[in-house]
Structures are given as structure tokens and as C-alpha cells.
Amino acid sequence: MAHPYRRDSTPPEPPARLSEAERLGSLRVVRRVDRRTVVRPLVMAALLFAFIAGVGAAGGFHGFLVSLPFGLAAFALLAASPLRRRDLRIEVHENGVVVHRGRRRAAVVFDDVDEVWFDLDPVSTPTETLAILRAFKLVDHDGVAHVVPLQVEHADDLARLIIRRCSLSLAADAEKALRAGETLTFGRVRIDAKGISVGNSRAEWSKLRLVRMQPGCISFFRAQTVIPWRTVAFDKVPHPTVFVKLVQSLAHRIESTTTTPR
Structure with missing residues (x-):
């Protein structure tokens, strides 16, 4: 693994000519999307749509027609992200991960990762402000960034694995x-x-x-x-x-x- 924070870092040795499957190693577990991260935003989107439509309907049929596009736009805005990740699943292998989003597939071998970046989402509560880790951005030796979302079951275990294999080892x-x-x-x-x-x-x-x-x-x-x-x-x-x-x-x-x- 390279050391991008080192001024005198040297390029990593080229990997042996193994297949992707050989480099990833054996499959350990499959983490599927946490349905709560899909259902809750969709429920909120539906409630917002109902509220906007209800406010418009209070002004009669014409008011309902006027409010309808705004309600649909609000629903689409809130629902787009959870709908995109409804088919998310992550295969956790011995030496890497494979992220599946519908028909799209992206594999990352831990030894190819140069940089680990956090995607944080600040969340405020009545008592404190938290920073929720939403995803990793893993940058490989070629400078290609791979996003590993954490809206999956047992996300804490996945996060600890990636940090241990790609960061703490340095x-x-x-x-x-x-x-x-x-x-x-x-x-x-x-x-x-x-x-x-x-x-x-x-x-x-x-x-x-x-x-x-x-x-x-x-x-x-x-x-x-x-x-x-x-x-x-x-x-x-x-x-x-x-x-x-x-x-x-x-x-x-x-x-x-x-x-x-x-």
C-alpha cells in the first residue's frame, strides 16, 4: 500500500498478474441495503406531498391543481436518493469489497487503496450535533475514486473493516x-x-x-x-x-x- 501522506513515498510494487477474483479473495458476507434508509425517506416524501396537496385542496379544485406540481416535485426530490439505492448490496471479500447498484458493479481491492476519505453528514439533535459517516471514498493508485456507501445492514462492521485494512495499517x-x-x-x-x-x-x-x-x-x-x-x-x-x-x-x-x- 502506498503512503500518500509521505513526501518521499514511492510507487507501490505492481500487483502480481492475478485475476480480480483472486485478488479480492474469498467472499465473507453480503451486506444488503438497510431498508430503513429507503422506507423512512419515502414515507417523509409521501407525507410532504400529502401536506402540499392538502393545502392546495383547501382552496378548491383549482388550488389542488396548482399545488400538484409542487407536491410532485417535492416528492421526487426527497425520493430520488433512496430509490436509487434500493438495489444496493456490498460483497465483503477477504481482501476487498464489491459494490453493486442494480446492474452497476465496482470492485475495490484493499491493497490498491491510496487514500481514504470520509463523507460526513452533520445531524443536529436537541442536545448535540453529530457527524454521521455516510460513505467512504477510496482513491486507488491510479487516482480513481470508488464510493462505498454505508446505508447497508451492519454498516458499523463494514466501516471498521475498511478503516482497519486501508487506514490504521498505516x-x-x-x-x-x-x-x-x-x-x-x-x-x-x-x-x-x-x-x-x-x-x-x-x-x-x-x-x-x-x-x-x-x-x-x-x-x-x-x-x-x-x-x-x-x-x-x-x-x-x-x-x-x-x-x-x-x-x-x-x-x-x-x-x-x-x-x-x-
């Missing part, structure tokens, strides 16, 4: 590189043993007053602990789980309002 090598004085690059963010750079701005670890782990992001505070110097969203850096572990090992004062991204 963590020990990343920590070793830092100790050797290397700079590791995560998109616009660069970290080394002495400090962190976000874009063109840099802060030494010793000068940071606080690092706060929040749902979907990390905030870095330099002169005070009210307004962050910089905030890095987990969906804006590759291998966010590796990034978080490195920050936790380097920062002097850490406050957490959430758990480490799964």
Missing part, C-alpha cells in the same frame, strides 16, 4: 516517520514532530493552548481557548483516523467532546 509507519523527522501531508494540512501547518499558517505543538476534538472536526487554539486558530474537518483530509491518532500523540492538551472517528 498508523505505525506514520508514527515512525514522524520520529525520523519527516513531514506528513494530509491534503492542505502538514504535521511534523514540532508543529502543524494548515495552508500557509503554522503553529508549534508547544504553542497550542488547546486541541479540541469535536463531532466531525478538530479545533486548534493558539492564543486563547474561545476562538480556534484553525479547524480541520475530518472530511477534508485523507486518512482522518490516522490524522487524529497522530494529533493525539503530539498535542500537549486535548479536550474531547466526541469519540475518535470510527
Whole structure:
């Protein structure tokens, strides 16, 4: 596996000339679409359509006809996404996954993955804001991005597998590189043993007053602990789980309002 966050990363060795089936390995389990992620949005779409049509009908037949296109448009907008994934299923193999969407098929071998990106969806509740992991974007050696949605049964198990095989396997090598004085690059963010750079701005670890782990992001505070110097969203850096572990090992004062991204 390549190390895209390494400045001196070398291209991976070309894989042996095996068939796709041989590289994927044996089939372990099939994860089918979680029907709740299809039914609930469709019910909400139907209720919204009924509400709009009902408001129009209150004005008589003419009002109903006027409201009908708006109701249909609202239903189509809300129903399009769940209808597209109704045939989703993911085959989990020993060394990769195969994503099926109807007749479309996309296979990803874990050893071909260079970058793991999160697709996060912020969800607000009366008591807190959460960051829900909706999908992975896995970028292979050729720069091709493969989306692995998580609207399937036992999605947590699938997410943990992908993170373990494609990201966490890099963590020990990343920590070793830092100790050797290397700079590791995560998109616009660069970290080394002495400090962190976000874009063109840099802060030494010793000068940071606080690092706060929040749902979907990390905030870095330099002169005070009210307004962050910089905030890095987990969906804006590759291998966010590796990034978080490195920050936790380097920062002097850490406050957490959430758990480490799964």
C-alpha cells in the first residue's frame, strides 16, 4: 500500500498478474441495503406531498391543481436518493469489497487503496450535533475514486473493516516517520514532530493552548481557548483516523467532546 501522506513515498510494487477474483479473495458476507434508509425517506416524501396537496385542496379544485406540481416535485426530490439505492448490496471479500447498484458493479481491492476519505453528514439533535459517516471514498493508485456507501445492514462492521485494512495499517509507519523527522501531508494540512501547518499558517505543538476534538472536526487554539486558530474537518483530509491518532500523540492538551472517528 502506498503512503500518500509521505513526501518521499514511492510507487507501490505492481500487483502480481492475478485475476480480480483472486485478488479480492474469498467472499465473507453480503451486506444488503438497510431498508430503513429507503422506507423512512419515502414515507417523509409521501407525507410532504400529502401536506402540499392538502393545502392546495383547501382552496378548491383549482388550488389542488396548482399545488400538484409542487407536491410532485417535492416528492421526487426527497425520493430520488433512496430509490436509487434500493438495489444496493456490498460483497465483503477477504481482501476487498464489491459494490453493486442494480446492474452497476465496482470492485475495490484493499491493497490498491491510496487514500481514504470520509463523507460526513452533520445531524443536529436537541442536545448535540453529530457527524454521521455516510460513505467512504477510496482513491486507488491510479487516482480513481470508488464510493462505498454505508446505508447497508451492519454498516458499523463494514466501516471498521475498511478503516482497519486501508487506514490504521498505516498508523505505525506514520508514527515512525514522524520520529525520523519527516513531514506528513494530509491534503492542505502538514504535521511534523514540532508543529502543524494548515495552508500557509503554522503553529508549534508547544504553542497550542488547546486541541479540541469535536463531532466531525478538530479545533486548534493558539492564543486563547474561545476562538480556534484553525479547524480541520475530518472530511477534508485523507486518512482522518490516522490524522487524529497522530494529533493525539503530539498535542500537549486535548479536550474531547466526541469519540475518535470510527
